[in-house]
Amino acid sequence: MKILVLGEHAHGKVKDSTLATLGAAAKLGGDTDLLLIGSEAQGAADDAKSIGGVAKVLVAADAGLDHELAESVAPLLHRLMEGYDVLLASSTTTGRNIAPRVAALLDVAQVSDIIAVEGPDTFQRPIYAGNAIATVRSKDAKKVITVRGTAFTKAERGAGSAAVETVDAGVSNGVTSFVSAEASESERPELTSAKIIVSGGRALGSSEQFHALIDPLADKLGAAVGASRAAVDAGYAPNDYQVGQTGKIVAPELYVAVGISGAIQHLAGMKDSKVIVAINKDEEAPIFQIADVGLVGDLFKLVPELTEKL
Amino acid sequence: MKVLVAVKRVIDYNVKPRVKMDGTGVDLANVKMSMNPFDEIAVEEAIRLKEKAGATEIVVVSVGPQKAQETIRTALAMGADRGILVQTDDEVEPLAVAKILAKIVEEEQPQVVLLGKQAIDDDSSQVGQMLGALTGYGQGTFASKVEINGDSAHVTREVDGGLETVAIKLPAIVTTDLRLNDPRYPSLPNIMKAKSKPLSTKAPADYGVDTAPRLETLKVAEPAKRQGGAKVGSVDELVAKLKSLGVVA
Numbered sequence: 001m002k003i004l005v006l007g008e009h010a011h012g013k014v015k016d017s018t019l020a021t022l023g024a025a026a027k028l029g030g031d032t033d034l035l036l037i038g039s040e041a042q043g044a045a046d047d048a049k050s051i052g053g054v055a056k057v058l059v060a061a062d063a064g065l066d067h068e069l070a071e072s073v074a075p076l077l078h079r080l081m082e083g084y085d086v087l088l089a090s091s092t093t094t095g096r097n098i099a100p101r102v103a104a105l106l107d108v109a110q111v112s113d114i115i116a117v118e119g120p121d122t123f124q125r126p127i128y129a130g131n132a133i134a135t136v137r138s139k140d141a142k143k144v145i146t147v148r149g150t151a152f153t154k155a156e157r158g159a160g161s162a163a164v165e166t167v168d169a170g171v172s173n174g175v176t177s178f179v180s181a182e183a184s185e186s187e188r189p190e191l192t193s194a195k196i197i198v199s200g201g202r203a204l205g206s207s208e209q210f211h212a213l214i215d216p217l218a219d220k221l222g223a224a225v226g227a228s229r230a231a232v233d234a235g236y237a238p239n240d241y242q243v244g245q246t247g248k249i250v251a252p253e254l255y256v257a258v259g260i261s262g263a264i265q266h267l268a269g270m271k272d273s274k275v276i277v278a279i280n281k282d283e284e285a286p287i288f289q290i291a292d293v294g295l296v297g298d299l300f301k302l303v304p305e306l307t308e309k310l
Numbered sequence: 311m312k313v314l315v316a317v318k319r320v321i322d323y324n325v326k327p328r329v330k331m332d333g334t335g336v337d338l339a340n341v342k343m344s345m346n347p348f349d350e351i352a353v354e355e356a357i358r359l360k361e362k363a364g365a366t367e368i369v370v371v372s373v374g375p376q377k378a379q380e381t382i383r384t385a386l387a388m389g390a391d392r393g394i395l396v397q398t399d400d401e402v403e404p405l406a407v408a409k410i411l412a413k414i415v416e417e418e419q420p421q422v423v424l425l426g427k428q429a430i431d432d433d434s435s436q437v438g439q440m441l442g443a444l445t446g447y448g449q450g451t452f453a454s455k456v457e458i459n460g461d462s463a464h465v466t467r468e469v470d471g472g473l474e475t476v477a478i479k480l481p482a483i484v485t486t487d488l489r490l491n492d493p494r495y496p497s498l499p500n501i502m503k504a505k506s507k508p509l510s511t512k513a514p515a516d517y518g519v520d521t522a523p524r525l526e527t528l529k530v531a532e533p534a535k536r537q538g539g540a541k542v543g544s545v546d547e548l549v550a551k552l553k554s555l556g557v558v559a
Contacts, residue, residue: 127336179464289538
């Protein structure tokens, strides 16, 4: 079996989400090549070639592939897939944008967001916001799969020595162009790869209180900051903080839910965390049904106290 | 400018799904069904394009059972003009839905196709992108803002780490994210009016699309149950507990 992994990179480094996707490739078994795209791909190839389990690093260093527009990347993947049996992409917004476009070009079904590999064509994936786990078998000759990063062990750097090869990008995209990007600034760890996450909900009441309470606790723990959909919709936190079915799926060692009731859509994004702590004034809140440690009380008193005592 | 909107009838998002004892799927008998929440946002955006940007007609499509008519009627009551139900009792995978939609796009020639970013039942998030591949149109996925300027659409997308804006030449495909808008509720008079709006019924075979599944579902199981732990009485106890669990130093 020949596997192609669509790599994502930034600042000369392969992203953690891609390392996890390579972990899924290792479970599948077979020769795995990693594709890096964009004008900075050559720089990231130095990092990529030392990653364990990578047979070859393919570099398509064309500026036309910057910003990873699906209309530019999908035809390239479609062409490269002539030589591969499986395409793996991460379940990031990039992977989820590009992979289905490739699947349709190949006329195959896509298996989205797998959490386990049961065999060369059999996978587990969550459906209904994680309330059910489906085991599916793909009957297509070629497979296109996106991988939930938090479900797989990351491939290790320094465990490999892959050859680097350039491939022709052949970009022709007459329909879309990049206009601008607005990054939300954060010096904290990235949400999906953080070991500890402190997440705030609607009970915080305002953006000021969200930052006044959640940020110091997160800084004390070296944690990333997350938020429930209610907190994001109320404008207390930016969109990309959102943890849940419609936001990010996380599975840190420790998840601290502050003022979050625990709606299904939120639980779908964090219930695989190792230890869950909930602080909420409503002792009937559903979050307490899954929390390992619960503390009932006024978060405006408890959170500063917790920050101080840690 | 014509706008095509795809809607799906799914389990209501407030209902906790129950896995069938025999492991064949989720029990949908006698369960409340509604329009997929992301599709409501797509319908709302289509109506706003009509109100502001001069869209002339909104066509709503659904692929599903006879009862998906109700979902189309809801969209008509919100303000869409005409419905097409592609009726089938089989479960249709995203690729086949995209193929049916591609045929309808060819027939109807819309300038904008709006879909939800994912359905909350299969959580696939594929149809819009696949439709992009089949039509060759540009795709603005996970949209939180859509602006039509002449012959192109500026779509602001919610991506990991922030926002990104792309320009897409019309005709374009847009899939909606949560923050694009707040869908309106249909008023009673509009619900009554929607009953007389045209709704045609077709079959997948009318579009020459084979809906045979490419994925075989071997089993559907409940996720491993998480046992809630004890509650503690004070912050000191909480800190002690966290230390004993080894998650904080």
